[in-house]
Amino acid sequence: MPEGLTPEELNFEVLEFEAEDLRFEYERVAALQELTLRVRAGERIALLGANGSGKSTLLRLMDALHFSCKGALRFRGAALTEAAMEDDAFALKFRRRVGLVFQNPDIQLFNPTVFDEVAFGPLQLSWPREEILERVHATLQWIGVEHLKDRAPYRLSGGEKKRVAIASVIVLDPDVLLLDEPTGALDPRSQSQVIELLESWNNGQKTIITATHQLEILSEISERAVVLAHGAVLADATPDEVLANTELLEAANLIHSHRHLHIGVPHKHISPYLHHEHHKHVAAQR
Amino acid sequence: MSAGVIAKTVRGFTSALGQTLVLENSAHGRGLLQALDPRVKLMGLLALVVAAALSRKLAVMAALFGLGVVLAVASHLSLWSLAKRVWLVAFGFTFMVAAPALFLTPGQPVYTLPLGSLAITAQGVRSASLLIARVEAAVTLSTLLVLTTPWMHLLKALRTMLVPVEVIALLAMTHRYVVLLTENATAMFESRQSRIVGRLSGSEQRRVMVNTGGVLMSKTLELGNEVFLSMQARGFRGEVRVLTDFRLRGWDYLAISGFAVAAVSAMLAGR
Numbered sequence: 404m405p406e407g408l409t410p411e412e413l414n415f416e417v418l419e420f421e422a423e424d425l426r427f428e429y430e431r432v433a434a435l436q437e438l439t440l441r442v443r444a445g446e447r448i449a450l451l452g453a454n455g456s457g458k459s460t461l462l463r464l465m466d467a468l469h470f471s472c473k474g475a476l477r478f479r480g481a482a483l484t485e486a487a488m489e490d491d492a493f494a495l496k497f498r499r500r501v502g503l504v505f506q507n508p509d510i511q512l513f514n515p516t517v518f519d520e521v522a523f524g525p526l527q528l529s530w531p532r533e534e535i536l537e538r539v540h541a542t543l544q545w546i547g548v549e550h551l552k553d554r555a556p557y558r559l560s561g562g563e564k565k566r567v568a569i570a571s572v573i574v575l576d577p578d579v580l581l582l583d584e585p586t587g588a589l590d591p592r593s594q595s596q597v598i599e600l601l602e603s604w605n606n607g608q609k610t611i612i613t614a615t616h617q618l619e620i621l622s623e624i625s626e627r628a629v630v631l632a633h634g635a636v637l638a639d640a641t642p643d644e645v646l647a648n649t650e651l652l653e654a655a656n657l658i659h660s661h662r663h664l665h666i667g668v669p670h671k672h673i674s675p676y677l678h679h680e681h682h683k684h685v686a687a688q689r
Numbered sequence: 690m691s692a693g694v695i696a697k698t699v700r701g702f703t704s705a706l707g708q709t710l711v712l713e714n715s716a717h718g719r720g721l722l723q724a725l726d727p728r729v730k731l732m733g734l735l736a737l738v739v740a741a742a743l744s745r746k747l748a749v750m751a752a753l754f755g756l757g758v759v760l761a762v763a764s765h766l767s768l769w770s771l772a773k774r775v776w777l778v779a780f781g782f783t784f785m786v787a788a789p790a791l792f793l794t795p796g797q798p799v800y801t802l803p804l805g806s807l808a809i810t811a812q813g814v815r816s817a818s819l820l821i822a823r824v825e826a827a828v829t830l831s832t833l834l835v836l837t838t839p840w841m842h843l844l845k846a847l848r849t850m851l852v853p854v855e856v857i858a859l860l861a862m863t864h865r866y867v868v869l870l871t872e873n874a875t876a877m878f879e880s881r882q883s884r885i886v887g888r889l890s891g892s893e894q895r896r897v898m899v900n901t902g903g904v905l906m907s908k909t910l911e912l913g914n915e916v917f918l919s920m921q922a923r924g925f926r927g928e929v930r931v932l933t934d935f936r937l938r939g940w941d942y943l944a945i946s947g948f949a950v951a952a953v954s955a956m957l958a959g960r
Contacts, residue, residue: 463918466922468918468922491926494924494926495924498922498923498924502922503922505915505919505922507915509869509872510915510918510919511919513919513920514841515839515840519841522932523920523923523925524923524924526931526932527923527925527930528924529930532932535932536932557868557872572923575923
């Protein structure tokens with residue numbers, strides 16, 4: 404490579420993750436089956452799928468918490484294996500660069516106070532004390548939870564817990580952020596707060612991979628949608644292409660037919676997501 | 690099982706959750722023990738516990754218990770709460786264990802039961818009193834350590850005493866695990882309570898308790914595993930790290946001397 408030029412400037416494809424024929428089983432039940440996927444640096448990807456489609460499992464493999472029983476998963480060219488993660492130097496570098504926000508914030512918040520929670524990651528990575536204090540305060544302030552810093556995390560509301568869980572990972576300023584259902588079980592206001600938070604953090608520089616089954620947030624959180632079903636990739640396209648393909652969405656169990664009455668007339672919707680669109684013509688006919 | 694019993698169980702779990710918060714608050718309070726370096730506190734209080742365990746004299750154990758009470762007051766801990774949650778519970782359990790010794794220890798009878806020939810002996814009373822006093826003193830001193838030290842600081846202090854990383858990792862998880870267990874149990878009993886109408890028979894009550902216990906255990910094990918994964922995800926590798934640097938100050942050296950004098954005196958006097 405010529406000196407002084409980055410791979411981006413040379414128009415090389417910088418790969419964050421590379422999964423090849425990945426297979427993972429929970430007690431002999433396949434959660435991922437021969438899954439192949441490439442994630443480029445700076446991409447915002449949605450892993451779209453119904454419950455049990457393998458989204459969370461894939462995120463855990465990407466965060467090197469589980470390891471595949473077949474195939475290979477590489478992060479920036481380095482294989483993510485148990486042996487690799489046993490090497491302290493590699494593990495610390497990896498944890499510094501990749502962060503995972505769990506679906507259930509209750510399992511992620513285990514420290515006695517919100518401040519301790521956010522400081523936990525930097526402490527594990529042996530950051531200098533002054534830097535930790537500065538970064539934790541800045542992150543809490545930015546995420547709007549500084550007034551909660553002395554509260555016990557498990558005493559917070561659902562939306563607050565989620566924001567603290569995100570803060571506890573974002574404080575490390577990882578290059579890759581993995582999010583498992585970040586807006587699941589949140590009220591609409593908390594949902595938009597979380598999405599705005601992620602948008603303002605990303606600033607186009609970070610790789611964000613979000614597992615979700617919420618079609619309504621797809622366009623906001625991603626530029627690329629990977630549809631999963633039964634542990635395999637069913638489609639890989641732009642959010643608009645995916646949302647326009649009702650057959651694909653039905654095959655992935657992301658939408659379903661919905662029959663009800665409109666002004667006394669039986670009416671069938673293809674999906675709750677498209678509900679609003681279908682109602683426009685009903686309103687116009689009145 | 691009546692709905693009332695389940696409601697009582699739910700209240701119990703909710704109160705336990707609240708208690709966890711109280712523990713953290715007392716650990717961050719401004720008192721004598723809270724001001725000490727966790728390592729000094731750990732070693733000092735453990736030395737006193739060892740002295741209580743080795744002592745054979747009631748007066749020495751009473752003195753150690755008294756010292757525990759003084760330290761609790763100086764650390765702004767509620768004596769009423771200690772009595773209710775620690776002393777009474779410890780007394781109840783130890784008495785159950787010690788009760789047979791009242792009758793089985795050979796010696797001079799001081800009271801014969803009206804029915805039969807069972808007699809409480811003076812030696813039996815002494816043995817039981819020694820056991821109860823030893824447990825009360827040891828439990829009080831250990832509780833002071835837990836109540837006045839933030840959990841992570843306590844773990845770091847244990848690590849400085851060369852407790853293996855594996856044990857520390859296990860203890861680190863325990864704190865969150867207990868809260869999760871209580872939260873799960875509360876949710877499960879609340880859902881059970883919302884579906885019970887009328888009274889359940891004895892066998893139904895037993896079945897409900899066994900089923901709930903089993904499901905709760907497996908759910909909590911799974912959640913415990915998840916907690917560990919979430920700790921690993923943020924770089925936890927068994928070593929405890931906290932923001933506070935442990936540094937011995939003049940006050941700590943004074944405390945070390947005080948603990949050492951008290952422990953050695955108790956050991957010598959208690960022989």
